Amino acid sequence: MKTFRDTNVLITGGLGFIGSNLAIALANEGANVTILDLLVPEYGGNWFNIEPVRDCVEVHLGDIRDLELVSTLVTGKDYIFHLAAQVDHFLNRCDPFPDLDINIRGTVNLLEACKHYNPEARFIYCGTRGEYGHVCHLPADEETPLHPTGLYELSKCTGGQIALLYHSLYGLSTTVLRATNTYGPRSQMKHARYGVVNWFVRLAIDDEVLRVFGDGLIKRDFLFVDDCVNALRMCALSEAACGELFNVGVDHPTTILELIQTLIEVAHSGHWEYAPYTPERAAQEPGDFYSDIAKIQALVGWEPDVPLDVGLMRTVEYYHAFKPHYW
């Protein structure tokens, strides 16, 4: 069975939420892991995230907007996981350019670097279910029309589409994922501008009030980060995944209210109440969403494994143990 043992791996955004969990998994599997991360304040990068593998991964503090740097770093890598991004869903309201420059241009930099210096590398891009925006039919499969509700979501979408163009036009071995709401250890816990589940986890741990916007009946599929990491791993190892786009989610939905009630039960702390939407949240709120994952099940054999209550329990335990590094 194919593994990452002795392979050379680059993870952009490897000090961030999903990137650091992936870095730990691959380092433990015997990969030589190189991380590129800019540690932009508030974007989620955190040295403590890679504590378990700190001595056996190579970290470069640098910017995917720097074409020369990424050209150096992609050279010689077997696998490139591109997880670095501007991730604040609302930043575009005051400044639209980081979405363009980091999420689109930064992605093109990596792809150009691969095209010129490492066209054989497997390139995995992690996008978001937010790219679909408002959807008419649920669960949403990969052919669902795209109506992203903000520039963050649109820029992630464009980045993924470009990654697939580099497959069809230049033969690069790219795969694009659209991950649904992901939660778990190693997400930033300082603000609520993205990563809503983890923000609720913080409020529950602090025994505060969890505000349910609207009626709380909006449906989502919440994915535990280990399942997301496993999707990234399995897609990278799969020949069938080259040039493909996959939803990565959970094939049954949970309401926000159920999420919050489960979380409060698991954490043994926190309270909830209803609250009205803020205007900016209302404008970018895409409504119900859950993923059709038949394609990745069929082609790659991946499916989620961690039930919501178990995932929330592990998340609460992690932040209880390491609160000073995240609060």
Next chain:
Amino acid sequence: MKTFRDTNVLITGGLGFIGSNLAIALANEGANVTILDLLVPEYGGNWFNIEPVRDCVEVHLGDIRDLELVSTLVTGKDYIFHLAAQVDHFLNRCDPFPDLDINIRGTVNLLEACKHYNPEARFIYCGTRGEYGHVCHLPADEETPLHPTGLYELSKCTGGQIALLYHSLYGLSTTVLRATNTYGPRSQMKHARYGVVNWFVRLAIDDEVLRVFGDGLIKRDFLFVDDCVNALRMCALSEAACGELFNVGVDHPTTILELIQTLIEVAHSGHWEYAPYTPERAAQEPGDFYSDIAKIQALVGWEPDVPLDVGLMRTVEYYHAFKPHYW
């Protein structure tokens, strides 16, 4: 009836193909027309294009990538037609950045300038049917899934999606068009990297061989530039068009072979022969396409008016008369 008389109009790319035809139409209607154009060599800008209205339009040679310049120019305008673009369909093969910087970032510059300095302006963005790429159902309506086959097409698509976001998020009065293959007077005639119909017109006028790639049975809808200009005009004057996306095309298809045979008949010169696709053309060739224009007919009342043989005749006559300015 609402007209452009005494209104202030900015046309980016106003020395180019569609932009100059629009500038002439609006200046003749009594608008105060300001043009912003960079005259990038090979992009189609040409001083001679605005010869009929040269004394009554204001021209700024400048770059939509310059946020300060566009902020100055959008101020005080009633209508902004954004037609400036990187238009070479194949440039991305050696350099992907002009597509990103001009077509995406340049568009965001204009929208940001409007948001801050002129949120009341009507903003019309001209995209391309190339954004659809390979389509399954014809004629293609505006909900057709997008599979752009190159970075030019994708970047135009992203630009248009951002223009619509500035409507939904910030209330700007944006309208996005997707124009099909447009031909007619004032297109560049120096190379074949875009504007295929006009390139065939040149070959016919020069009594050369017109090469039909493949079997010539690919279907397209060919739009005469005056019809395209009229769609831009009518959308700008229509309240119902705010925040909407419209196909601008012809609701019945023509094969490439029919186009070429009609052209040779009209021009009384030129010959044709079959030729194989070059690999780069084959990779970016999206196949059959023609537009469903029911939406713009219903909401705006526009439909194409100029039959193909008449449009080709006028095009041939124009370039016969002004060949030295274009060859």
